[in-house]
Amino acid sequence: MLKVESLVKVYASPDGTVPAVRGVSFTVPQGAFFTLLGPSGCGKTTTLRCVAGLEQPSGGTISIDGTVVADPARGIHVPAYRRDIGMVFQSYAIWPHMDVFGNVAYPLRVARKRPPRAEIRERVMEALRLVGMDAMAARSATKLSGGQQQRVAFARALVRHPKLLLLDEPLSNLDAKLREQMRFELQELVARVAITTLYVTHDQSEALAMSDNVAVMSDGIIVQSGPPRDVYTKPRDAFVAAFLGAANFLKAEVVQRTGAQSALVAIEGGSGRFSVTLPPGIAAGDHIEIVFRPEDAAIHFAPMGGDDLVQGLVERLSFQGGSTECYLRIGGTIVRAILHPAIETTNGAAAWLRIDPARCVVYAPGQGR
Amino acid sequence: MTAVAQEAAASTPDPGRRWGELGIAGVLVISLTVLAALYLISAPLIMLLTTAFRGPQDLLPFEPGAIWTFENLRAVYLDTKLYTSVIPNTLIFTAGSVSLTFVLAFTLAWLVERTDLPWRTTVFTIVLFPLLVPGVVLAIAWIFLLSPNTGWVNVALRGVLGLTGSGPLDIFSMGGMILAQGVGLVPFVFLLLSAALRSMNPSLEEASSASGASPLVTFLRVTLPVLRPGILAPLILATLVTLEQFEIPLVIGFPARINVFSTRIYFELNTDSDLPAYGKAAAVALPFLVGGILLLLLYNRAIRRAEHFVTVTGKGYRPSRFALGRWKLPAILFIVIYLAIAAVLPAVVLVWASLFGYGVPSWPTLGTASFAAYAGLFASGKFWGAVGNTFLVAGSSAAIVTVIGALLAWTILRTRLPGRFVLDFVSFMSLGIPSVIAGLAAMLLYLSLPIGLYGTVWVLVLAYSYRMAVASRLGRAALMQIHAELEEASYTAGGGWATTIRRIVLPLLAPSLVASFVLLFILGFREFTLPTILQSPDNTVLSVIMWQLFQSNQTAQAAAVGTMIVLFVVPVIFAMRRLLLAQDGKD
Numbered sequence A: 001m002l003k004v005e006s007l008v009k010v011y012a013s014p015d016g017t018v019p020a021v022r023g024v025s026f027t028v029p030q031g032a033f034f035t036l037l038g039p040s041g042c043g044k045t046t047t048l049r050c051v052a053g054l055e056q057p058s059g060g061t062i063s064i065d066g067t068v069v070a071d072p073a074r075g076i077h078v079p080a081y082r083r084d085i086g087m088v089f090q091s092y093a094i095w096p097h098m099d100v101f102g103n104v105a106y107p108l109r110v111a112r113k114r115p116p117r118a119e120i121r122e123r124v125m126e127a128l129r130l131v132g133m134d135a136m137a138a139r140s141a142t143k144l145s146g147g148q149q150q151r152v153a154f155a156r157a158l159v160r161h162p163k164l165l166l167l168d169e170p171l172s173n174l175d176a177k178l179r180e181q182m183r184f185e186l187q188e189l190v191a192r193v194a195i196t197t198l199y200v201t202h203d204q205s206e207a208l209a210m211s212d213n214v215a216v217m218s219d220g221i222i223v224q225s226g227p228p229r230d231v232y233t234k235p236r237d238a239f240v241a242a243f244l245g246a247a248n249f250l251k252a253e254v255v256q257r258t259g260a261q262s263a264l265v266a267i268e269g270g271s272g273r274f275s276v277t278l279p280p281g282i283a284a285g286d287h288i289e290i291v292f293r294p295e296d297a298a299i300h301f302a303p304m305g306g307d308d309l310v311q312g313l314v315e316r317l318s319f320q321g322g323s324t325e326c327y328l329r330i331g332g333t334i335v336r337a338i339l340h341p342a343i344e345t346t347n348g349a350a351a352w353l354r355i356d357p358a359r360c361v362v363y364a365p366g367q368g369r
Numbered sequence B: 001m002t003a004v005a006q007e008a009a010a011s012t013p014d015p016g017r018r019w020g021e022l023g024i025a026g027v028l029v030i031s032l033t034v035l036a037a038l039y040l041i042s043a044p045l046i047m048l049l050t051t052a053f054r055g056p057q058d059l060l061p062f063e064p065g066a067i068w069t070f071e072n073l074r075a076v077y078l079d080t081k082l083y084t085s086v087i088p089n090t091l092i093f094t095a096g097s098v099s100l101t102f103v104l105a106f107t108l109a110w111l112v113e114r115t116d117l118p119w120r121t122t123v124f125t126i127v128l129f130p131l132l133v134p135g136v137v138l139a140i141a142w143i144f145l146l147s148p149n150t151g152w153v154n155v156a157l158r159g160v161l162g163l164t165g166s167g168p169l170d171i172f173s174m175g176g177m178i179l180a181q182g183v184g185l186v187p188f189v190f191l192l193l194s195a196a197l198r199s200m201n202p203s204l205e206e207a208s209s210a211s212g213a214s215p216l217v218t219f220l221r222v223t224l225p226v227l228r229p230g231i232l233a234p235l236i237l238a239t240l241v242t243l244e245q246f247e248i249p250l251v252i253g254f255p256a257r258i259n260v261f262s263t264r265i266y267f268e269l270n271t272d273s274d275l276p277a278y279g280k281a282a283a284v285a286l287p288f289l290v291g292g293i294l295l296l297l298l299y300n301r302a303i304r305r306a307e308h309f310v311t312v313t314g315k316g317y318r319p320s321r322f323a324l325g326r327w328k329l330p331a332i333l334f335i336v337i338y339l340a341i342a343a344v345l346p347a348v349v350l351v352w353a354s355l356f357g358y359g360v361p362s363w364p365t366l367g368t369a370s371f372a373a374y375a376g377l378f379a380s381g382k383f384w385g386a387v388g389n390t391f392l393v394a395g396s397s398a399a400i401v402t403v404i405g406a407l408l409a410w411t412i413l414r415t416r417l418p419g420r421f422v423l424d425f426v427s428f429m430s431l432g433i434p435s436v437i438a439g440l441a442a443m444l445l446y447l448s449l450p451i452g453l454y455g456t457v458w459v460l461v462l463a464y465s466y467r468m469a470v471a472s473r474l475g476r477a478a479l480m481q482i483h484a485e486l487e488e489a490s491y492t493a494g495g496g497w498a499t500t501i502r503r504i505v506l507p508l509l510a511p512s513l514v515a516s517f518v519l520l521f522i523l524g525f526r527e528f529t530l531p532t533i534l535q536s537p538d539n540t541v542l543s544v545i546m547w548q549l550f551q552s553n554q555t556a557q558a559a560a561v562g563t564m565i566v567l568f569v570v571p572v573i574f575a576m577r578r579l580l581l582a583q584d585g586k587d
């Protein structure tokens, strides 16, 4: 449906050129929800705007539904108003000189084949009903709350049933509670209209909750992409791991290889050994980094024997209601783990950490950022 | 959400302080401020109203022998010339110049703010350049360029087209007046329009593009309507300024025998034969004054609407520029031609005329350059007196108005003084008083008051100081940004009123005070109307000297004064540009 290949965008600025996007490729199948996720300034918005046609790429190709809409090498640039898209802007961009109805009707009214008046009315009301704003059709656009502006922006983007929906951080202007609510509504809405969606955000929980596929961007390139669960559980490097959620990093030394893919390692500054799955090319004696999520760290307070255990001290406890966050000191590092709230323990208590080898990722030094 | 929130915040009444809580110092300062403001604005106006109904016409209203009469009104309003020439001339002049100004200023502002035009900041600076040059300087430069016999442009055109005699263009015509005035007002309107364009959220236009609207449809259905309040306010203001224009109608319109309202008033005071006709001048002024104030009320409504229309939500805002593509060359050409006509040629012709006299440049004349005009000027005590007067009057009136304006703004926003809204209204209305009328009113007042002020520079200082609106509006805008709690924290910490004003409010207001001082200083520096009407041998300022020299055919010296004024203005423009650019943090 949407295909972006080796997209490059270089901005000219007074002091030289800024490479905002440096070769981004991805495809979004029909009806899928695809998210570009990354820290501020990594080039998400730029990529989205190139897809929208608001920005001319410096290189690469973009095709929507089999039609090439941008290919600078061949001199192709279809302007935004000739692309079959709907877009929701970060600032919503609700036109202040029109009422709600006027805003939503606009894409139909300016269409090259303008539908008859009655049909416009019907379709606008349908779009407004979809976002629960049909009662406010006559309201002036300057008298809307943030959440309402956002719904209007959605209705406007969807009213002409575009092939592709583009969303640039549509939730970031809302306060935390409303954001949560709008996230569910948005998810439901997009599912209901079954539209191909390209979504941009820097909020990993939004990305993980809503997407069929996530692409994590950094510095103008896609570092890793895939279904949210894969990217979350198998981050390709420390950057992705840290960006997608809380992560623990432990330094270790390979003691002995136990198979083609597995080895026994010793945690630096701690006692005990772990068996882990190793990427190829790492030999005994090498230093590595083990990355795992807090929810994958099991903590035991009774001394236990055997492998895959490392001993530490409870450094700090933070009761959260539904769970307790427990910070363990192991050598020089602090590891975060989640405890059931019923477990009672105190600062300074001895604890044993167990990690499931299948649920941690190992990097050779240098690969982690 | 932001728009709604802002509205709510704006309409929440400040707690405000009662009269009794201010302390003696506070009561004293505020009372004095209020009295001074009311005096500076309304005393001359009341005098003007009275004069319109007093006669006979050559007597001051309170001179012995003066009586109440409708004679002035009858003489003025039963004269058909008013309806067949003065009113139509005023309307044609205003409509023509404002249209020309708007087409030019909008095109320039759009090119500079919204497209990828090269050298935008440079263009911005040069366009603004004539803003500070007094209108009379520009008017005289236009005469040098376009007078039918010896104007440079006419001589050049005759050479190219093979014509003889005079012409083909004539500055001394309605067309000439419109051209000079229309081009002259471009910098001011450009400044306002570019601010409006800059504060428009470009994603409003992009949303239209993404909805399938072509660039033309987007421009017509989104850009223009969204900008409408931001365009309307400058449009009304420009109409007001043009309506009260005096320099161009005097310098260009008088030889052309085209009278508008402002010159009509002036000629009642400077009749060829009779004594000044005070009563008739005041009678002519009345509808003119009403017109000015009505326009101002309209303006006030327009800016209110503009505030409700706030569209910038901050986040996700990115200035995106329209790629000119193959229109780049025509755009550059337009800018070059405009700048040549509006800024470069007038400056060149002035400098030239100051060195070579009023003639067409040619190779032989190059050898005859002479600094005689400058030498003459520098040797004349009158010139130095005018330099001193100009700075003294502009500086002290700017200081007075800045202080009073800021205190007024504080009183209006932060106290519950009864009648403070009247005060707000009166100070704002001062903007709608045409300066010819302000001059006339001050003349009547200080001629009548037996305190010997008339004819001194101090009468100019007082007359200049009626323009309270600029300072009180700027002060108000700044005060709104300073939360009342900052002051309240000082009161609760034990600071009295005077301490709080001095140690909290003034330091926080400082940037806005500086801005309003600079603005008022510039206005005072450019002023020509008031010192012309109130002129005496002791209080001439630079712009008046230039006009006097020009009238007495000392062209080179007049041009030299003009050049000196321009030389002074250049550094100010650069300082102002830095101020403006720093504020917006743009390219």
Ligand SMILES: Nc1ncnc2c1ncn2[C@@H]1O[C@H](COP(=O)(O)OP(=O)(O)OP(=O)(O)O)[C@@H](O)[C@H]1O
Binding pocket: A011, A012, A013, A018, A019, A020, A038, A039, A040, A041, A042, A043, A044, A045, A046, A047, A202, B319
């Ligand atoms: N018009 C422009 N001119 C020059 N540089 C630009 C322009 N627009 C963006 N950039 C630069 O390109 C890079 C990528 O910007 P982009 O807006 O795509 O980031 P983003 O990932 O959307 O960030 P955010 O999460 O903050 O919105 C940034 O370094 C930015 O400074």
Ligand SMILES: [Mg+2]
Binding pocket: A044, A045, A046
């Ligand atoms: Mg962005």
